[in-house]
Amino acid sequence: MDHRAILQNIRNFIVDLDGVVYLLHTPIRENVDFLRFARLRGFRIAFLSNNTFLPREGYAAKLNTMGVEAKVEEIFTSAFVTAGYLQREKPGGRVYAIGEEGLKEELRRAGLKLLPRFSPRGADFVVVGLDRRFTFQKMKTGLDFLLKGAQLVGTNPDPTYPTDSGVIPGAGAIIASLERASGQRARIIGKPSPDILLFLLETLRFRREETAVIGDRIDTDVLLGKNCGVLTILVLTGVAKREEVLSSPVQPDIVVHTLQELREFL
Template identity: 35%
Template sequence: MTLNDIRALIIDMDGVLWEGDRPMPGLVEFFETLRARDIRFVLATNNASNTPDQYVAKLARMGVSVDREQVIGSGLAAALYLKQHAPAGSKVFPIGEDGVCQALLENGFRLAELYEKDADYVVCGLDRTLSWDKLATATLNLRAGAKFIGTNPDTSLPTEHGLTHGNGAVLAALQAATGIEPIIVGKPEPIMYQLAMERLQVPPEQTVALGDRLDTDILGAVRAGIRSILVLSGISTREHLADVDYAPTWVMEDIREVIEAVR
């Protein structure tokens, strides 16, 4: 199998490039092959908690060098989406960690404090310091007319303690409290892929998404109108393919098989 017409990849990270802090076999060779073939790439993840610089540092520890412009987390994607649609300097109440708050500040937004009720937008991402006060402030602003942005809809989150609630569960709580449905920026909605393609400057027909989850990475690619590779090194299995009415263009075991296909 060869993928000779690919000029760009949009690559998920967890389950594709690493598992926790363990790099997947072939990681360094994978990036060396992309550069040798002059295949552009953007790393795109639904994780909203980390900044691009934190991902750059993580990959550096694994022996891979990337630029921060080659990384888009869903927190940054939310800020970039707002930059395209919101007036400059709009006020945002964030629920989230560095990956959300830093991205909003770097893109010119003002952040509302607890119990300020004049935010133009509420942006909600994974926040491990989530509190009653943050939920109350978000609810008050949404009820006052703020627009609702969710970084990603993932309802579950794997942790060292087991499977716990993800950002989608918090979005559901706020939607129940306000009756307002959020605009989702992360996968499987196409917005993050569209932002990645703007950076890549490669036609969609020569761009391929690479991920390990059918319900986010692959469905997002389908909605964005691009081809996709499902690797079986993460969440989804071959058996899961029978449960969905869409499919990846290719199924491969891991990035080592991708290396062979793009050579």
């Protein structure tokens, strides 16, 4: 495979965070070094994550601390995009959120009203992200709102989440419990839904034919690129392993062990 020919028209990289730039708090140095190199070569870089732990400025600060240049306007999370979509769909809508502070902060900033666990008023949406403090009570409250007419919205379908100490359950596992209990299929805004990537491309004015998506998951990152007609690069520093690539019906355009392998082709 001629990687140089495949990459010759690429001017923009859209980069996943977890499993590509870092594992929770630990930078993946080879990939960080490549991103510095790409910036110096004049490539435009944006970051696209299904993670909802932090608001966008939190991720910008985290990346810069790790030596990765990043501006807030270059960071797109499933929480940020989900909040924007729901505010446009129902301005000031009522939301019961299952997730961490990054998700809740983005929902508040968008102008949506967050509901407490006990609320006499129904919710318009039950929004679910990864919640490391998920409990049976949160599931029950979410189910109560869903059975009263709320719409189930997932920030992302990731079944697992990679950390520096191993894999933990992801937002998709929580969403699945509420889907099963309520009988309602969640609307997913984050990867691999085209909505999140199309929003980024439009906002930053990236042309599809000049853009590559870099990620560590076939079922979200690679599938997202395929859904939108964008070049895909799978890096094996996170969730996906070589065996999965060989057996997957969804095939990335390029597979590398670390992003440093791309340097000679740019």
